[in-house]
Amino acid sequence: MASQKRKKSFFTWMLTLGCFAVRNTQEAHHNHDFHFTAIGTTRSLLNLIVISSVDDVQLCHYNKQNQQVVMKKAWMYQALGAKEIERKQKKLISLEKNFSWAFRNLIKNETRSEKNHTLQVFVDCELDKDIQVSSQFQFALDGEDFCRMDEQLGHWVAMKPEAQRFKPLWDSALWNRLVKHYIQEDCINSMKKILQYSRMRENVPPDVTVSRHDAPDGRVTFFCRATGFYPRSIMLHWEKDGALGAWGQESSSGTLPNADATFFVQITLELPPSDPGTGFTCVVEHSELGTPAIFPVPGKPSMERPWAMVLSIIAVIILVLSCAGAFITWKKRKTGMRS
Template identity: 45%
Template sequence: MLRRSNSHLYKMVNWWRRGDSVSSWILILMLFAFRETQAVHHRNELQFTKVFMNLSVSDFTVAGFIDDVQWLSYDKLNKQIIVKEVWISDALGTNFIEDMNRFMRRHEGGGYIVTYFLTGNDPNNKRNHTKQLFVGCELDDGIQLKSKARLGWDGEDMMETDDHTKHWVFLNPRAQKLKPVTESSFWTNEIELSSKKYCVGVVQNIFRNSSIKENLPPKVYVSRHDSPNGTITFSCLATGFYPRSILLIWKKTPEPAKWGKESSSGTLPNADDTFYLHVTLELLPGDSGEGYTCVVEHSELQKPAIYPVPGKPPRKWLWAIAVSILAVFILGLSCAKVFITWNKKNKTGTTSQSQLKGPISSPTIHLQ
């Protein structure tokens, strides 16, 4: 949903200061309500991967993720970015996307200086090398909280930026060779452009011109199924949550537990652009299933949520016996009622017949 800008907050405060008749406690409630509507956190990540062969680029891929949902890729054949969602493309606008296309084409054709410094004295420099650049940022209602850039080479982390000093920190001794590169104005400008305009700027443009889905906590449902063959299966479903990242695990008290066969649906989208995750656990033979819980962690939960598994359901044959006894009892009551009713009617009928006949009187004999 669209969020109000901070100017609304300042207007409310100034309105109260001008002496308008509103009590302070109402203002406090308004501020708290305003704060609740503002608490929306989002993350944007850009991943650049480039494969070099003999100082020439043999492959170049780009992927962009907002809250773990991919929104961007790069078509190297046509040399242009592909925005996965139409509403994001509309929010960014044609000019912004074209600027980003030029930046991607420039980035695709560059990077040789890093390759030269890292492979200049390598006798095997004719083999393929992979350079990975990660740029990430986190925002709260469009306000930048932090940003990070990291450079990898052939699967190893080389260096990353310090979020406070904005300087590069070398994570690998080989990365010291890149010190002249990191001190160049061109390199600094390119990384800053990646972070500010195409990481932070993307989210801010979406906030201004469209919307990002509101963060939602998961709804969790836990169930137990006992099969006739004695197999016990637990099910834990977390659904309706956003963003996508979630952790769902089984725990048993007391530990340790002998785990059975576990399966997962993976995190998948719902029709309303939220996500769901379904995990099942089939217990080993002999495990009673007592003490198991489903533990869920998500950014919208203040702490891990614990959901106990339901206990063992009553046996079906007990239900059958209970139903049979109840049926016999009802049948007995019905028969007794019928018998009592019939008996009453029978007695009533006999009395009426005797009354109709009347008493038998003896004939009177008169003697002459």
């Protein structure tokens, strides 16, 4: 009975935790995420770090060493107020005890009690034009996925054999109520408040370039690159003569961060040798573009251009040799006059 109460206490504190603020709501894609990282042994908790971010901008930070909630933005102190910050700080201090309990129970077969382990909790929710589009709740132990919430299936999935013994807890009505309440109240609703207060950063449309490569064996490869855009959500796809289809082997780099906190993505399309690669376009959809933007793929390089380059090089060589010959002739004449 006492063990069940401790389990409920651990997950209750974990779900009611967060750092909040307020900012102007924008009709675009936004995400709110929490990262909990605990390091400890079966005997003690060595450190606990909590980070909250909205649209990849860090809002607040906490660690066990100083037990202080630090707001990364000055306006956060005014938005929350001293009492709210103090209340959340007390929750985080209490959470340290619950992570200690987690290490003792999640790692029961550990023979070396002094060995360090890492427990991480990832919580993420996304809005698109003020509508919730997705949410994520996931646990990881020692860098490996432990369990996660499957939105489509509507239940929790054990991702390691050791996690199976916790399924009765995850499948309980209490646990599911707590998860739904946390995602709605602490992730979705708090993000809306954050978006109503102040703009985190300016949105930027993507800078798009489209290129092609013609291989000697006749294969044609297209590249469509979008970079420097914000927010992260973007969609790129290929069309031929204005229609969707499958014409070759497609691949994508995935959306990656740039050093300036914007994002980058590149998609490629490799055509078979029989396809000349005409009529293709790259279509880019991003909130800052308004409507989908169409970027035509360049045509096949003309064969006349290499010959023009060769003739230009020959002309330059002839000019240089002529100048050299004239200089040598002038030098000889000058030397003969002196003699």
